[in-house]
Amino acid sequence: MDFDLTEQQQQVRKLARDFCDAEVAPGARELDRTEAFPDELLPKLFEVGFLGAPVPEEYGGMGLDYLSYGLIIEELGRTDASIRSLVSVNVGLVGTCLLHWGTEEQKREWLPRLTSEGxxxxxxxxxxxxxxxxxxxxxASRDGSDWILNGSKMWITNGSRGILTVVFAQTEPGSKARGITAFLVPQDSPGYQGNPIHGKLGLRAGDTAEIVLRDVRVPDANRLGEVGEGLKIALNALDSGRYSLAAGCTGISQACLDQAVRYARERLQFGRPIASFQLVQQLISEIYLDVEASRALYWKVAWKHMKGERHTVESSVAKTFCSEASVRAADRAVQVHGGYGYSDEYPVARYLRDARVTTLYEGTSQIQRLLLGRHLTGENAFT
Ligand SMILES: Cc1cc2nc3c(=O)[nH]c(=O)nc-3n(C[C@H](O)[C@H](O)[C@H](O)COP(=O)(O)OP(=O)(O)OC[C@H]3O[C@@H](n4cnc5c(N)ncnc54)[C@H](O)[C@@H]3O)c2cc1C
Incomplete structure (x- = not known):
């Protein structure tokens, strides 16, 4: 395995870093404070192409390789995890679903819009x-050539401020996993209601919504994949979602390292910078260990993906480790900041609040361990 980035990957990382420093970083604290959706930033994210980084150019994307996509996500995670999250879901979950399972018509209709419009x-x-x-x-029940959807969804990222939701619904009640089908539901469909959830611990600038579906009619042409294939589609998308999440968490850990070092050099106690105390150096070293291990794990997923190999297990490992590492890193960064880490004067409190959700969503840490345990003991959890 080659750990050197290609020239193009280095350029992508620089582009992402410069964009994040110039466009994302300045507003991060205020968006977090006010729980505001990034209305002004979103058009810039479309313009720079990040909302379609790995999507082929013929569908409006940048056509970048998978590692380049991860590098962009890491930089976004380093700067503002709320923004990282909305990009990850748009690209890593929804874009992936469409690319993998969409008909040519569905791809042509939706991918150019998801990479430039909503x-x-x-x-x-x-x-x-x-x-x-x-x-x-x-x-979802059949009505001629349409389907009628009823029910509700919870905690859906981009669920009230987007243009499209991939809705998973039971089409054969009582069949559980085998009866789930996926549908492309435009968010302006009559009967679709997205209610923003406020008061979250972190990711406060992101749109997280409860969705209520009341007799939402979608044509059969909006069915994604075959009837009954929905859960397979969802799990397949999570291979990519978890990669993206791992890269984003690596970014949070890197931000914790950078900020902890910066602060430790500036802060004087006992007449010396606190960076000179070995116990502070230990906190910083431990963050660094997590950063390095996290990056290696998500790069390994990219490496497998770019070889055309399945990476379900690697994505799960990377997601589990990187998410937990980001919580540890943020906690240590707060510790380095002492009392100042406990307010939003410095960004480390936000890093901790934003990191906290990452061990919960896209499969909790407990669920990942159950899956890995079953896989390691030959129970085929990842089929
Ligand atoms: C900010 C945010 C954004 C989100 N975005 C999305 C999104 O875009 N789309 C989407 O579909 N979902 C999204 N989610 C939902 C997220 O994926 C779920 O919250 C997550 O899967 C856990 O489900 P739950 O909250 O119902 O917890 P539960 O499943 O009720 O779990 C509660 C606890 O029980 C544990 N547990 C459950 N079952 C077992 C078991 N068998 N063995 C051991 N422990 C177990 C869990 O690990 C956890 O600790 C989001 C959530 C949040 C908070």
Whole structure:
């Protein structure tokens, strides 16, 4: 494996870093404070191409390789995890679903719009079906050549401020996992209601919504994949979503390292910079260990992907480690800042709040360990 980035990958990383420093970083604290959606930033994200980084150019994307996409996500994660999250879902979950399972017509209709006009959402979780999505109750029933969707979804990123939601629904009640089908539901469909959720611990600039579906009519042409294939589609998309999340968490950990070093050099106690105390150096070293291991894990996923190999296990490992590492890193960065880390004068408190969700969504740490445990003992959890 070659750890040297190609010239193009280095350029992409520089572009992402410069863009994040100039356009994303200045507004991050205020967006977090006010729980405001990044209305002004979004058009710039479309313009720079990040909302379609790995999508082929023929569908309006940048056509970048998978590692380049990860590098962009890492830089966004380093700067503002709320923004990283909306990009990850649009590209890593929704774009992937369409590319993999969409008909040519569906790809031509939606991918150019999702890369230049509005966001996509991934509607799997329900109020009473999180870790166990097969128990979902949102239903879709046939009505001639249409489907009628009823039910509700919970915690859906981009669910109220986007243009499209991939909705997973039961089409064969009682069949659990085998009865789930995926649908492309425009968010302006009559009967679709996205209610923003406020008061979140972190990702406060991101749109997280409850979705209510009341007799939402979609044509059969909006069915994504075959009837009954929905859960397979969702799990397949999560291979890519978890990669993206791992890259974003690496960015959070890197930000914690940078900020902890900066602060430790500036802050004087006992007449010396606190950076000179070995116990502070230990905190910083431990953040660094997590940064290095996290980056290696998400790069390994990219390496497998670019060889055309499946990376379900690697994505799960990277997601689990990088998310937990980002929580540890943020906690240590707060510790380095002492009392000042406990307010939003410095960004480390935001890093900790933003990192916290990453061990919960796209499969909790417990669910990842269950899947890995079953896989390692030969129970084929990842089929
Ligand atoms: C900010 C945010 C954004 C999100 N975005 C999206 C999105 O875009 N699309 C989407 O579909 N969902 C999204 N989610 C939902 C997220 O994926 C779920 O919250 C997650 O899957 C966990 O489900 P739950 O919250 O229902 O927790 P539960 O499943 O109720 O789990 C609660 C606890 O029980 C544990 N647990 C559950 N089952 C087991 C078991 N068998 N063994 C051991 N422990 C177990 C869990 O690990 C957890 O600790 C988002 C959530 C948040 C907070």
């Amino acid at each position: 966001l996509g959402a991934f509607g799997l979780t329900e109020p009473n079906a999180g870790s166990d999505p097969a128990s979902m109750t949102t239903g």
